[in-house]
Amino acid sequence: MATGEDGEQHAAVHETHVGVVLLLGDRAYKLKKPVRTSFLDFGTPERRLAALRRELALNRRLAPDVYLGLSRLSAPSATGEPGDDGGAEPLLVMRRMPAARRLSTLVRRGADVDASLRALARLMAAFHARAERGPRIALEGDREALRARWLANTEELRRHEPDLFPAGSADEVDRLVTRFLAGRGPLFAERLADDRIVDGHGDLIAGDVFCLDDGPRVLDCLEFDDHLRFVDALDDVAFLAMDLERLGRPDLGERFLDLYVAFSGDRAPASLRHHYTAYRAGVRAKVACIRHAQGDPDAGAEAAHHLAIALRHLREGAPRLALVGGLPGTGKTTLAGALADRFGAVVLSSDRIRKELAGIDPTRSAAAPFGAGIYAPERTEELYAELVHRAEELLRRGESVVLDASWTSATRRAAAVAVARRTSSELLQLECRADAATTARRIAARRGGPSDATVQVATLMADAADPWPEAVAVDTAGPVEHALERAGHLWRHAAG
Numbered sequence: 001m002a003t004g005e006d007g008e009q010h011a012a013v014h015e016t017h018v019g020v021v022l023l024l025g026d027r028a029y030k031l032k033k034p035v036r037t038s039f040l041d042f043g044t045p046e047r048r049l050a051a052l053r054r055e056l057a058l059n060r061r062l063a064p065d066v067y068l069g070l071s072r073l074s075a076p077s078a079t080g081e082p083g084d085d086g087g088a089e090p091l092l093v094m095r096r097m098p099a100a101r102r103l104s105t106l107v108r109r110g111a112d113v114d115a116s117l118r119a120l121a122r123l124m125a126a127f128h129a130r131a132e133r134g135p136r137i138a139l140e141g142d143r144e145a146l147r148a149r150w151l152a153n154t155e156e157l158r159r160h161e162p163d164l165f166p167a168g169s170a171d172e173v174d175r176l177v178t179r180f181l182a183g184r185g186p187l188f189a190e191r192l193a194d195d196r197i198v199d200g201h202g203d204l205i206a207g208d209v210f211c212l213d214d215g216p217r218v219l220d221c222l223e224f225d226d227h228l229r230f231v232d233a234l235d236d237v238a239f240l241a242m243d244l245e246r247l248g249r250p251d252l253g254e255r256f257l258d259l260y261v262a263f264s265g266d267r268a269p270a271s272l273r274h275h276y277t278a279y280r281a282g283v284r285a286k287v288a289c290i291r292h293a294q295g296d297p298d299a300g301a302e303a304a305h306h307l308a309i310a311l312r313h314l315r316e317g318a319p320r321l322a323l324v325g326g327l328p329g330t331g332k333t334t335l336a337g338a339l340a341d342r343f344g345a346v347v348l349s350s351d352r353i354r355k356e357l358a359g360i361d362p363t364r365s366a367a368a369p370f371g372a373g374i375y376a377p378e379r380t381e382e383l384y385a386e387l388v389h390r391a392e393e394l395l396r397r398g399e400s401v402v403l404d405a406s407w408t409s410a411t412r413r414a415a416a417v418a419v420a421r422r423t424s425s426e427l428l429q430l431e432c433r434a435d436a437a438t439t440a441r442r443i444a445a446r447r448g449g450p451s452d453a454t455v456q457v458a459t460l461m462a463d464a465a466d467p468w469p470e471a472v473a474v475d476t477a478g479p480v481e482h483a484l485e486r487a488g489h490l491w492r493h494a495a496g
Contacts, residue, residue: 274317
């Protein structure tokens with residue numbers, strides 16, 4: 001039985017623009033107001049009863065022991081005659097949850113919620129595994145449906161510039177969204193093929209999750225519009241990750257998504273996690289804009305906060321193609337690997353793929369004079385064609401890619417630039433540079449690696465290299481951490 005902070009039972013009333021919740025003892029009673037809006041109609045008792053029945057059925061999917069059933073609230077009899085209920089109002093009867101166990105409350109208090117997030121991630125993964133699927137549901141999870149929902153958000157955001165947001169904010173959102181969706185066709189096709197679009201919760205926020213001793217309870221799914229509940233399962237849980245970030249704990253949001261991915265076996269790239277988190281922040285920014293227009297004094301700041309979250313994730317989640325080049329011994333392979341590790345990208349190494357194409361173990365020497373053997377021009381052309389082909393496939397599936405090669409040919413660089421353009425990916429061009437003594441020492445120290453370059457080969461490559469004015473020079477003579485700091489700064493700001 002729920003009690004107040006003083007240990008006594010208490011009653012309370014909570015009201016929204018569409019409903020009222022009465023808290024009495026160990027029960028909560030929910031009523032719908034007789035309102036009509038552009039997206040719902042509760043104008044008659046019959047419609048309100050139907051809405052409550054739907055809410056009961058949908059929420060029992062996740063919290064059957066909380067949603068107890070339906071009842072009626074009767075006004076005093078108008079006639080005094082038996083059977084005259086005075087206009088009974090339908091009620092949803094619920095088990096009352098302890099307010100102190102709200103996930104949002106626990107997070108604000110700094111409580112340890114890791115075990116609760118783990119249990120919640122497991123619960124949501126199981127819920128999504130058995131959730132309803134089908135053609136009509138899948139239709140709402142494709143690229144075009146997502147694009148339409150984003151447009152509805154940005155149209156509302158644009159109305160509030162520059163009152164709530166800097167001018168051009170909505171345009172930046174639209175640009176980043178358009179680029180992501182345009183280049184990721186195979187990713188979204190894969191989500192559909194993997195049956196990832198489900199009848200989900202639709203409104204998973206920390207204020208509606210209660211962390212009880214016997215496991216979490218998830219309340220208040222989105223029930224008034226089925227189409228808004230038909231989403232990618234990752235989109236469904238990204239709502240909570242975004243809400244935890246809103247509460248000042250982005251680390252908990254990342255932790256929750258990591259746990260969900262582990263329990264669900266979802267192979268989604270990090271870019272899609274960012275995109276759906278941004279989308280959910282955009283939804284909340286739009287709703288806050290509407291509330292601001294209705295006179296809510298706190299909604300403006302809330303809208304700006306959510307928009308900042310959306311933009312951060314859109315920028316971070318934009319797929320990147322990084323060309324990390326330079327002559328032998330400049331440390332390009334070391335920097336490429338460190339950059340990929342730092343940002344969760346896929347690194348493709350020319351030295352390894354060259355030997356893979358030749359059917360040679362990467363650690364086995366295939367040393368040859370400059371331009372001979374597996375380093376002959378036709379073999380090198382084959383190598384670079386394979387590099388950009390693999391990069392394009394990965395970028396279209398939402399992965400960021402680091403291409404580790406010398407990139408001394410302007411023609412080959414142009415082919416990579418064309419891939420970035422075709423996939424609407426952000427492009428970085430980094431040229432590693434170090435003094436001759438450092439590169440010679442590094443080349444001499446190599447043992448058993450995939451590179452066969454010698455100091456003589458490096459000298460001949462330098463003589464044949466095309467200028468690379470588009471690249472940012474990165475000094476790699478010192479510790480890799482210094483070069484990585486420079487490259488990381490360029491990576492982070494590649495999308496704005």
